[in-house]
Amino acid sequence: MFGKTCKALLSWGLAFIIAISLANLISLFYRSGAGSIPRTNAFSNNIRTPGSRIVRGSEGYGINYADKNGYMNSDSLPLRDDYILFMGSSHLEGLQVMQDQNMVTLLNNMIDTHARTVYNMGTAGYDLPLIIEGFQAGIEEFPDSSAIVIELSQMAYDSDEIQQALVQTHYDPADSGDHLVQALGTSRRLRNDTLSILPVISLLRQQFESIYFGFQGAFGIQATVSDHANDVRIYDENESDDAFGDGPADDAVVNPQAFFEALDQAFALLRAEYHNPIILLYHPRVLLQTDGTAKISRDKQYYDDYLSACENNDIYFLDVGDAFLRAYESDYSLPYGFNNTTMGSGHLNQTGHRIVAEELYKALQQIQSKEKQ
Amino acid sequence: MSFVSLAFALLFVATYFACKLCKNKEQKHIVLLAASYVFYAYWDARFLALLIVQTYISYFLARKIQRSATKDQAKRFLILGVSASLAILGFFKYFNFFIESFSRLFGIDHSGALNIILPVGISFYTFQALSYLIDVYRGKLQACDKFIKISLYISFFPQLVAGPIVRASDFLPQLDEERVMNRTNLVEGLQIFLFGLIKKIVIADRLAVCVDAVFASPVSYSGLSIFFAVVAYSIQIYCDFSGYSDMAIGVAKTLGYDLCKNFNMPYLSKNPSEFWKRWHISLSSWLRDYLYIPLGGNRKGKARTNINLMLTMLLGGLWHGANWQMVFWGALHGGALILHKTFREQCDKHGFTLKSSVLKTIASVASAVGMYLFVCLCWIFFRASSFSVAITMITRILTNAGGVHYYYVFTFIYGAIIAAAFAVGALRNNGNGFYPLLDFSKFYSKVLILLVILLTLMFFYAGDTAFIYFQF
Structure with missing residues (x-):
């Protein structure tokens, strides 16, 4: 009896090892990549494991590589002395498209195919307040840039959040990718290596976290008490989209003057810290209308504040919304969304990255000729 | 729950x-x-x-x-x-x-x-x-x-x-018996449950992403994109509903009870009559036994048979939902049943049969494809929010209207999986579906079931999981 049980357990154990290996093999091509490394004294509070390969297939499909600094850049080309530094969020990081299709590589190819002229510091979750906070550290880590582009997908932020971001982080070379890898603790190194070799763990964990284990609504009690509406979700164009952040708390909207002052102050700080051109790249949402047209959804409430703050502080403001609309009107192409999620929502797709790169290239040429004058 | x-x-x-x-x-x-x-x-x-x-x-x-x-x-x-x-x-x-x-x-x-x-x-x-x-x-x-x-x-x-x-x-005779709850029932029941669960949370729920987007605003999408969204819906509703039936059959089996088969690879049907013997079998047989036959069935002449068929399908449509689109959906199926019946009668009357086996095969494949496309057409009225939306979708498909190109990857992946499953059923089980139950005394079965469980966990869709047929 005991022997039979042991044999059965052994057999199931072996079967599990084979099954998980096969599942892991699939994960390598669907969702894989080493974990991130946390840090404190730098532009971002975490970087991707330097030199790692990241595959993402749940929204679009992209195979991307982190360079020695932990940012999503190809190490194959040498970095030119005068390069353009990009700061931004997951849109800029561009894990949803192949590395040679993201805005940074496309723009680089437009400028010079033999050297790296654009450097991508895109970090998931890094929206304007975090960029402002890490701005000084960013230019300290990459001091030779000839221009900075700040990618912006939403405009609405809490004025307090912007105020707090004025306290600048300074760069500590000990927090560079190289140093962090060398100084990585055993447990973190083990964790990152495990995640790199066994991506199925990370995928299963992510799926597990998305399961709802609650008992809300049981027996209709909640509905009876609160006369709660049903579970059907109705699309609301003001609803937040994960790729576009959560927006500010309601009280931030109450005081537009405070918001403008905070923004103006923040931009003045950026201008004081950096003397080359700064471009604020705004890519608004594109909403598909039920009549078949598309509408650019700009954050109107804040739009003029940004224009004024940019003008006050000699920052170029580039809005690619009209280019998005022209692309839709010419061949119905949308800058957001993918064929494995929904079109029109989520992160920038190949078309979006291409349009942004083209618009940026045009803008950079204009800025260059203006600077010469 | x-x-x-x-x-x-x-x-x-x-x-x-x-x-x-x-x-x-x-x-x-x-x-x-x-x-x-x-x-x-x-x-x-x-x-x-x-x-x-x-x-x-x-x-x-x-x-x-x-x-x-x-x-x-x-x-x-x-x-x-x-x-x-x-x-x-x-x-x-x-x-x-x-x-x-x-x-x-x-x-x-x-x-x-x-x-x-x-x-x-x-x-x-x-x-x-x-x-x-x-x-x-x-x-x-x-x-x-x-x-x-x-x-x-x-x-x-x-x-x-x-x-x-x-x-x-x-069912009642089963309650008079001492039904066994043994290991075999448990293992088979859980496998059938898992089979249904995969259909629901991996396939149907994922396809709903594309279906919901396109049906919400069809004017935005190209004719071809709408066509594929309709195909996606045909797979979604099949996997959603048959998945629930599988889960029900599986759970009942673990407890020692047998429930009737509710779906039998419906998209292999070559005509409307066969479709209703393969789709929601328990409802169509209920309507036949408690509505169509009591109305007179085919015993009271040709005209009355056609009226009975139409009435049965109209009420069948109304059973699915209290709106005129469902009634129209029923009418489309009723009309198809009448047409098919008339066609068969005319063929029999004039002794028209295909003699060549090649021609028979071609006719069978063409019939199955034609029937599938007809069912898809009906699904448009079933799913669209209004008649005008349904008409818009059909017009845009037929005119291949311009719009956003949205070719949802999972429509093709899951379409291929369902087609392969149907092909296996057609070849191995004489055109009938079956549950691929595993024998765990074999090592590869253990690997396979664990792999299927892992893949389910990796690829299930974590969004809205309401069953379509709950609303009926």
């Missing part, structure tokens, strides 16, 4: 072990009934009363029918029972629809009318109750002496809210 929830997992485990502890079938029936009532009340405890009232009407009047001295008296009780059951269904499911239609017709403001919430599964359990009453009246079945037995038949939780619509003549 949904099958896809922690609450259900807990209820199932508790019920399973409680049943195992039961010393006889009477105790097991009490446990199962309690579990069924918890399962149903979990949605909204208020509707449990309705279920019990419906059960009591069936119990009381079936006994009256059986004890009736004359056929006329029995008929009166039957009419009373059927009327009462249909009145409950009519009030909760169709009241809003009739008030709205009436108000529109006469231009009356109906904003002050009652807004009645549809109790989940009411169409399913009402039809089960009706079949019980009719079978007792027809003398096919003895009326239950014990209230608990009829209660369990109507409210047995695996099939309570979305079928299969079990016949009393199939």
